[in-house]
Amino acid sequence: MDKRLNLTSNILIGSMLFGLFFGAGNLIFPVHMGQEAGSNMIIATVGFLITAIGLPFLGVVAIGISRSNGLFDLSSRVHPIYGYIMTILLYLTIGPFFALPRTGTVPFEISFAPYISTEYHALGLAIFTIIFFLAALFFSMKPSKILVWVGKILNPIFLIFLAVLVIAGISKPMGSISDAAINGMYKTAPFFKGFTEGYNTMDALASLAFGIIVVQTIKELGVNDPKNIAINTIKSGLVSILLMGLIYSSLSYLGATSVSLFEVSDNGGIALAQIANYYFGSFGSILLAIIVTVACLKTAIGLITACSETFNDMFPNFLNYKSFVIIFTLIACFVANIGLTQIIALSIPVLMFLYPLAIALIILGILSPLFKDKQIVYLFTTLCTLFVSIADALNAMPDIIKNQTFINNILEFYNNYLPFFNLGMGWIIPMVIGLSIGWIISIYKTK
Structure with missing residues (x-):
């Protein structure tokens, strides 16, 4: 008889999925959007949430409902050649070329760069990214432990520290949203600008990669019937999007209220550092360093694991899983040193x-x-x-x-x-x- 997952299991898997999604861009982009959208923050956030949480949720659900074995299987239904091209392009984008390097640069730019002299900035980034990606490499070598590392350990730590910052910002806002200036396209098309701004999180792309991790985790817990897999995928996905929606809205609010005291920053990382420093002083820097580093580390583990498993499945006679892990981690570490902007x-x-x-x-x-x-x-x-x-x-x-x-x-x-x-x-x-x-x-x- 096929096993049915209880509420605790669905919450745990949802926590794991949230942990995989919520990384570098998820922290910085909603804050920057809030600063630029100003008094149009609410409608911009609605557009942002559609692409930043709605599409990722549907992506995970699509893998479950279509009974596919991941992105390669799903995209090959267009044509086998298209399957290879789409899968390679998407995984390289969310993997070693863009999203994965960003998980290393964001914590450095936010937590350490402000305290390092400009002449030593490049050296500091190199040292930090080497240490960061060595840690990610260690955890990624054992993909079967991803539910434990991300769902039970790293994600709860991240949520506790982030909650402290968000509660402080909402209970004592820096200013009024209604008085905040509106910038750029947020004046004329705030919803559509917020919608395309959600692209930057890359989560809809990542959902096609992470969907198979969720499906495999559900199978490992004893669920094998395709219908029950799809149902549990939806339940776990709902846990994830509720958490993400709450945090995105809060971060956007912090960004919109911050322009009463600070100018619109070049990126959300700078704004987040200013906000943390305003509420907690020097302790805020430590708090933010923990939040950002843990957030990015758990996403890096998920991206390395997903990319390596997929390329190993697509090219089984080329390299084994651990070899792909090492190669993708090395490339990401190199690209990370180009810089966040x-x-x-x-x-x-x-x-x-x-x-x-x-x-x-x-x-x-x-x-x-x-x-x-x-x-x-x-x-x-x-x-x-x-x-x-x-x-x-x-x-x-x-x-x-x-x-x-x-x-x-x-x-x-x-x-x-x-x-x-x-x-x-x-x-x-x-x-x-x-x-x-x-x-x-x-x-x-x-x-």
Whole structure:
């Protein structure tokens, strides 16, 4: 008889999932968004929550409902070649090239950089990232222990220390949200700006990677029936998004109230350090160092584990799991030394390309039982989404590339003829059209 998980088990798995998701960007981006959105913070936060917690939740659910063995299995339903390309690109993005290095740079930039002379900044970053990634490497060597390390140990520590900072900020706000200035696109389109700002957390991409960890954990606890796996995946996911939603909203509020005393910072890391120092003085620096380092370490463990297991499954005759762990950790440590601001800037075009494709996969995974996994539906939806995601990536490129005549003409065409493209949401209509066409063709072919 198939085992049913109790509430405690679902909370523990949900805690693990939250711990894997909530890392570097999850702390800094909502604070910075709150500062820029000002009095429009609430509506911007709603948009942010859709991409920062809604899509990751649906991504985990999609893996459970579609009965896939992870991202590679799900994306291969479009085409086997696409499966390899999408899986490699996504895992390298959330792994050694962008998200994983960021887990090493954020705690250094927030907790240690302000106290190190500029001339020794590069040396300090190198020493810190080496120690940080050695710790992540140690924990990642035993993936079967991830539920214990993240769910039972690191995550509770992180939540306790973060709660101290959040409660202080809400009980004694630095200023009023209604008086806070509004900056940039938050003046005209706060919801859509918040929506695309949620891309920076990379959690919708990570959900397609972490989903399989949740499914495997549920199986290891004795649940094997696909229907029960899907149900427990949803229950665990709900625990995770409730925690994330509460913390995101609180951090955004702290950011919005902080502009009464501080200028809008270059990034949320600087703002978070200022807020902690305001409430707790020198102790605030220690508190923030613990919060950020633990948050980033647990996410780094999850990313290294997920990337290494996936590449080991895809290329079993190339290298073993531990070899992939070492390689990805070394690459991440090297890239981390480029610096936080540069990593964020380089990642934006890649995220604008991958996010629409990931959203399409998530929706297809959830709807897959309705159209019986027909390849034609996956294919048309993905092709129509790809038509826009390429343009989104070009639109996020540096001006030196965007201002090239050929690329400028392409972007002008999209701006003139594709609704919502200027808001970064141009993929919606093409994706719906592709899904509809593919579904209609699949029904016609069946008949």
